[in-house]
Structures are given as C-alpha cells and as structure tokens.
C-alpha cells in the first residue's frame with residue numbers, strides 16, 4: 001500500500017489537536033450518558049437492586065469457586081473492582097464476607113449523589129479513580145483478586161488498566177474479567193464504547209474502529225485459567241442494569257459475553 005501523503009506539520013498539529021478535542025468531547029458526552037442511564041435506572045429499579053435474592057444471581061457464577069481456592073491460604077481476601085458502577089455485581093460476595101472489596105469508578109461522586117438523593121445504601125461504594133491510575137493509589141501487590149465487569153471497554157486505555165491491575169494484584173492472585181464481546185461495534189462506537197474486546201487463546205484482544213489489533217494482556221505475567229464465551233442470556237444476569245424490557249432495536253441478550261480468569265505469575269521467576 002502506498003504511504004499516505006502527510007499534511008504540513010503546523011496543519012498536522014491542528015488536526016491532531018482537533019481529533020483529541022473530538023475524542024475528549026465524545027468521552028465527556030459518554031460519561032454524561034452513563035450517569036443519565038444510571039439516574040434513570042435507579043429511579044425505576046432501586047427497589048429490585050436492594051433485593052438480596054438478586055445479588056446471588058448477579059454475582060459472577062465462577063468467581064465463588066476461584067475465591068474458595070484463593071482463600072485456602074489467605075485469612076481475609078482483599079479484592080478490587082474496576083468500574084463497578086453504582087450497584088456492583090459483587091454485593092453478594094461482600095455481604096457474605098467472601099472478601100473485602102475496594103471499588104473504583106471515575107463516576108463515583110456522581111453515583112454517590114444519585115444514591116444519596118434517594119437515601120439509599122448499598123454494600124459497595126466506589127471511590128473516585130480511573131483504572132489507569134491504580135498503582136499510584138494502591139501501590140504494588142495490594143490485592144488478592146481483581147474484578148471487572150463490562151467496564152474495561154468503557155475505559156480510555158484498557159491496556160493501561162490491565163497493566164495497572166497486574167501491578168496491584170500480588171503474585172498468585174487472580175484477575176477475573178467479564179463483559180460483552182465487541183461492544184464497540186454493538187453500540188455503534190458511541191459514547192464510552194470505543195473498544196471491541198475479544199478473548200483469543202487466553203488473552204484479551206482489543207480491536208479499534210479501524211480493526212487495528214492489540215493484545216492487551218501480552219507480557220504482563222498473566223496465566224489464563226479460564227476462558228469462556230457464551231450468549232449473555234446464559235450468564236443469568238437479569239438485574240443491576242441488565243433487565244430486558246422488550247425494547248425496540250437489537251436484542252442484546254444474545255450478544256456474546258466473555259469470562260476470562262488469569263493468575264498473576266510469580267514476578268521473580270520472570
């Protein structure tokens with residue numbers, strides 16, 4: 001393919017600035033959309049989210065078995081959740097003392113305001129932070145387990161987030177990620193949906209809108225223990241923002257949903 005002719009430098013800088021500004025606008029709008037979604041959701045559904053029976057089904061089905069394995073040598077597991085939203089799917093685990101959970105979400109303050117406005121409480125209250133900055137906040141090897149659901153593909157830099165997760169989870173600890181396959185495409189590349197994530201041979205791979213491929217988990221000392229792709233409907237999650245109301249448009253219940261679990265290898269052994 002013939003190399004593309006480059007615009008003059010001053011023009012290029014302006015074009016880059018313009019593109020960055022556009023991305024910024026799209027992200028800000030994406031955050032506003034996210035808050036609007038949860039405001040509307042909490043207005044209508046909080047009563048159901050506070051029903052403890054729904055917390056069981058929302059809890060990731062395979063995570064219990066993995067935490068049991070981890071807990072064998074650790075008195076109290078410390079877990080981290082990236083991008084929990086206002087109503088983490090891990091509430092049941094916290095309620096049952098499976099682990100102590102620290103959740104981070106850049107919209108934590110907005111979510112706190114929404115919850116307070118209704119006088120509601122929930123077992124998980126995220127703190128305001130980007131997944132891209134975890135090690136600055138927590139230091140290395142702080143957690144036994146990290147979890148993210150439907151969130152890595154909402155971040156600005158998913159590779160950076162996974163690098164940070166690999167730093168803050170101790171050797172021997174676990175990383176459990178789940179979410180929609182190719183949500184960028186599914187959502188028409190709108191708002192925060194700027195990445196297509198795909199599990200491939202035990203790795204998480206990111207495709208961008210131009211189908212450029214990057215392996216997000218390469219070189220981080222993450223050994224895959226489990227990879228699963230299933231129609232979302234088989235995840236058994238029908239609460240916490242995943243209610244199907246028979247809306248017009250695409251039936252997303254049959255979109256592919258991935259689960260990937262890795263163990264952090266002993267860093268001293270390379």
Ligand SMILES: C[S@@+](CC[C@H](N)C(=O)[O-])C[C@H]1O[C@@H](n2cnc3c(N)ncnc32)[C@H](O)[C@@H]1O
Nearest residue numbers: 083084085105107130131149150151154155156
């Ligand atoms: C679709 S919600 C998922 C919420 C919840 N985990 C679930 O499965 O219902 C995506 C969340 O990712 C958060 N998010 C966006 N950018 C992020 C970042 N850089 N680091 C961590 N979380 C981020 C959003 O604020 C939002 O709460």
